[in-house]
Amino acid sequence: MEKLSGAEMVVRALQDEGVEFLFGYPGGAVLHIYDAIFQQEKVQHILVRHEQAATHAADGYARSTGKPGVVLVTSGPGATNAVTGIATAYMDSIPMVVLSGQVRSDWIGDDAFQETDMVGICRPIVKHSFAVRDTAEIPEIIKKAFYIATTGRPGPVLIDIPKDKTSPMVKLPYEYPSKVKLRSYSPVSRGHSGQIRKAVEELLKAKRPIIYAGGGVVQGNGSESLVKLVRKLNFPVTNTLMGLGSYPATDRQHIGMLGMHGSYEANMTMHNADLILAVGARFDDRVTNDTKKFAPGATIVHIDVDPAVISKNIRADIPIVGRVEHVLQDMLAAVDEIGSKPDEKALARWWDEIDGWRKVHGMRYETNDNGLLKPQQVVESLYRATAGKAYVTSDVGQHQMFAAQYYKFDAPRQWINSGGLGTMGFGLPSAMGVQLAFPDAMVACVTGEASIQMNIQELSTCLQYHLPIKIININNQSLGMVRQWQDMQYGGRHSQSYMDSLPDFVKLAESYGHVGIKVEKAEDLDAAMDKAFSLKDRLVFVDVLVDPTEHVYPMHIADGAMRDMWLSKTERT
Amino acid sequence: MRRIISILMENEPGALSRVVGLFSQRGYNIETLTVAPTEDVTLSRLTLTTFGDDKKIEQITKNLNKLIEVVKLVDLTEGPHIERELLLVKIKATGAQRAEVKRTVDIFRGQIVDVTSSIYTVQLTGTADKLDAFIGAVEAQVMEVVRSGVSGVARGEKVLSI
Ligand SMILES: Cc1ncc(C[n+]2csc(CCOP(=O)(O)OP(=O)(O)O)c2C)c(N)n1
Ligand SMILES: [Mg+2]
Numbered sequence: 001m002e003k004l005s006g007a008e009m010v011v012r013a014l015q016d017e018g019v020e021f022l023f024g025y026p027g028g029a030v031l032h033i034y035d036a037i038f039q040q041e042k043v044q045h046i047l048v049r050h051e052q053a054a055t056h057a058a059d060g061y062a063r064s065t066g067k068p069g070v071v072l073v074t075s076g077p078g079a080t081n082a083v084t085g086i087a088t089a090y091m092d093s094i095p096m097v098v099l100s101g102q103v104r105s106d107w108i109g110d111d112a113f114q115e116t117d118m119v120g121i122c123r124p125i126v127k128h129s130f131a132v133r134d135t136a137e138i139p140e141i142i143k144k145a146f147y148i149a150t151t152g153r154p155g156p157v158l159i160d161i162p163k164d165k166t167s168p169m170v171k172l173p174y175e176y177p178s179k180v181k182l183r184s185y186s187p188v189s190r191g192h193s194g195q196i197r198k199a200v201e202e203l204l205k206a207k208r209p210i211i212y213a214g215g216g217v218v219q220g221n222g223s224e225s226l227v228k229l230v231r232k233l234n235f236p237v238t239n240t241l242m243g244l245g246s247y248p249a250t251d252r253q254h255i256g257m258l259g260m261h262g263s264y265e266a267n268m269t270m271h272n273a274d275l276i277l278a279v280g281a282r283f284d285d286r287v288t289n290d291t292k293k294f295a296p297g298a299t300i301v302h303i304d305v306d307p308a309v310i311s312k313n314i315r316a317d318i319p320i321v322g323r324v325e326h327v328l329q330d331m332l333a334a335v336d337e338i339g340s341k342p343d344e345k346a347l348a349r350w351w352d353e354i355d356g357w358r359k360v361h362g363m364r365y366e367t368n369d370n371g372l373l374k375p376q377q378v379v380e381s382l383y384r385a386t387a388g389k390a391y392v393t394s395d396v397g398q399h400q401m402f403a404a405q406y407y408k409f410d411a412p413r414q415w416i417n418s419g420g421l422g423t424m425g426f427g428l429p430s431a432m433g434v435q436l437a438f439p440d441a442m443v444a445c446v447t448g449e450a451s452i453q454m455n456i457q458e459l460s461t462c463l464q465y466h467l468p469i470k471i472i473n474i475n476n477q478s479l480g481m482v483r484q485w486q487d488m489q490y491g492g493r494h495s496q497s498y499m500d501s502l503p504d505f506v507k508l509a510e511s512y513g514h515v516g517i518k519v520e521k522a523e524d525l526d527a528a529m530d531k532a533f534s535l536k537d538r539l540v541f542v543d544v545l546v547d548p549t550e551h552v553y554p555m556h557i558a559d560g561a562m563r564d565m566w567l568s569k570t571e572r573t
Numbered sequence: 574m575r576r577i578i579s580i581l582m583e584n585e586p587g588a589l590s591r592v593v594g595l596f597s598q599r600g601y602n603i604e605t606l607t608v609a610p611t612e613d614v615t616l617s618r619l620t621l622t623t624f625g626d627d628k629k630i631e632q633i634t635k636n637l638n639k640l641i642e643v644v645k646l647v648d649l650t651e652g653p654h655i656e657r658e659l660l661l662v663k664i665k666a667t668g669a670q671r672a673e674v675k676r677t678v679d680i681f682r683g684q685i686v687d688v689t690s691s692i693y694t695v696q697l698t699g700t701a702d703k704l705d706a707f708i709g710a711v712e713a714q715v716m717e718v719v720r721s722g723v724s725g726v727a728r729g730e731k732v733l734s735i
Contacts, residue, residue, distance in 0.1 A: 120590070123590065123594045124598040127641075128641045129587070131587065148641060183644060184582070184583060184642055307635050308632065308636050308638075311628075311631070
């Protein structure tokens with residue numbers, strides 16, 4: 001058998017896993033591994049400019065491809081810089097494998113130079129972690145890490161590797177295991193057939209049903225089956241922030257995003273439903289508003305791969321644990337088998353009601369007549385320029401909500417944002433991961449002048465790897481989302497929500513070797529957007545000045561029910 | 574309601590900290606905790622007691638089950654079970670008190686395992702309630718209390734094994 005050092009084993013195992021990109025940053029504890037990387041070409045290392053960006057880039061790669069993202073960082077500060085990105089992936093159930101260097105094993109616990117208990121720090125934000133104790137275990141640990149990260153409810157897995165375990169001086173036989181042996185881990189696949197039948201019977205009886213589809217449908221490749229089921233039943237469907245794209249937003253049966261900034265019709269439909277079929281969603285607090293007032297008349301059918309999210313926030317009447325993809329297929333089969341049709345008359349009445357809500361308050365905003373743009377117009381212009389076909393990543397704030405509301409995502413994995421953790425600084429590095437995975441695709445990063453500055457250094461990485469991302473900076477010169485809350489709940493006292501001393505983003509982009517375009521007037525927007533996308537091989541930073549006073553609506557009224565919303569600064573339900 | 578949850582898990586470094594960490598991370602409380610390897614040294618048996626309503630306990634057991642190292646677990650309080658805890662207690666016993674303490678120890682079927690001129694060290698096993706009652710009975714003279722935490726098994730044929 002071939003003999004390899006621990007460092008060579010790490011790199012070979014990544015090759016054997018079929019890893020294309022390794023996002024990382026070198027340092028003392030991982031130098032043996034970097035030397036092994038240097039001597040091969042199969043795994044391409046992407047040198048970021050900050051370890052947080054390595055994790056977000058790997059995350060963007062994972063979200064857009066469905067394949068695990070892989071990260072390599074050094075011990076101590078390299079590892080701690082990666083923590084935010086690991087937590088971001090954890091909250092959104094993204095498959096990721098993070099390799100962190102560690103000080104040599106005989107120094108562990110001595111407060112050695114660049115020593116941090118990374119396994120300890122990450123315990124609550126990883127699906128699992130491994131500490132390498134023996135060089136010989138490296139192949140098996142890596143195999144297990146990928147298996148755990150990608151199966152069941154996906155998530156990040158950490159492998160902490162002390163420097164001495166990768167020493168080039170120790171060579172051991174290498175064989176990559178073909179199977180994983182884990183007696184204590186067996187993720188479910190198929191749902192319980194009795195429960196599925198019971199659920200379908202309820203669906204067919206329902207008079208005011210809604211399907212509420214979340215990120216689990218995107219991550220669990222359930223879109224195709226979801227579309228079939230929704231069409232077959234002629235039910236309305238709404239998406240969570242994480243689920244956007246799992247059902248085509250331009251379709252008649254799609255009634256928009258639900259939740260805190262969801263559409264009026266989606267929130268009204270949820271509140272008044274007699275049956276809610278939740279698929280790969282977790283009744284998050286940003287969705288439900290006050291859980292005690294949540295959808296008072298609804299029977300809840302809840303499908304998820306993770307039993308722990310079922311009945312956590314909202315009690316499920318019919319829980320189904322299983323992979324979304326399989327359960328939906330089985331449901332389709334059960335509909336055929338039972339043979340009866342949904343209640344057509346009741347559904348027609350239900351659709352009338354929903355269309356009424358649509359008319360009352362579809363997505364809308366007022367434009368300014370002085371030429372000052374509204375942020376919503378920027379997203380609409382982006383949608384037009386890309387014909388709805390771009391991958392859109394976003395940061396966190398008002399611009400994120402506007403992107404979610406006004407870009408109509410028709411395909412899964414097209415919309416990439418940090419929903420669970422809400423991490424500012426996610427947008428640009430995640431776009432890098434997407435653009436690397438799809439070099440010919442249009443990739444736009446919708447961001448704000450505050451968020452973009454949290455990982456602005458990655459403009460340098462983008463130049464190095466020729467990533468022609470289009471950065472759409474919705475520049476309201478303020479921490480808009482914070483400011484909105486201060487307007488609504490703190491008497492308009494804008495404590496620290498003003499972004500003063502902004503850089504000249506055009507010059508900044510240019511100094512990094514990119515193209516910068518500034519837009520100040522509404523009439524220049526479309527042309528600027530078209531120009532940006534016509535520069536196919538360049539990164540373009542489009543800095544668009546917008547109205548800082550704009551708010552995101554609808555907005556749930558705190559502690560109310562789903563139906564309790566602000567619809568504008570002055571109107572409420 | 575008080576629950577006794579007994580867990581069979583991989584006997585590996587880090588496994589215990591994950592179980593304990595889960596409780597603090599999710600805001601559950603642990604009242605007692607015992608852990609030791611089983612007859613199969615690759616497995617440890619961990620028993621803990623906690624408080625919570627049905628919903629909370631359901632969440633606790635679901636989340637414990639998600640930990641990769643947890644092989645199996647059982648909520649012993651769901652069925653008939655045997656619960657034991659070991660108590661070692663140092664009791665001040667001088668003069669007339671010596672006979673009185675001895676009598677109390679006998680009533681509770683405890684054993685005096687060490688003696689000095691002024692102190693009895695008493696060993697007692699039983700349910701947590703019984704140990705509480707004993708400590709209550711000798712409270713005024715207690716100098717030091719050590720309790721092992723609860724361990725338990727289901728009654729009858731039911732076993733927790735792989
Ligand atoms: C790392 C991080 N810090 C703080 C916050 C809290 N926060 C949420 S939105 C927001 C303002 C974002 O401003 P900007 O990027 O300009 O977006 P806008 O809301 O103005 O569109 C802040 C500070 C966060 N989500 N993430
Ligand atoms: Mg802003």
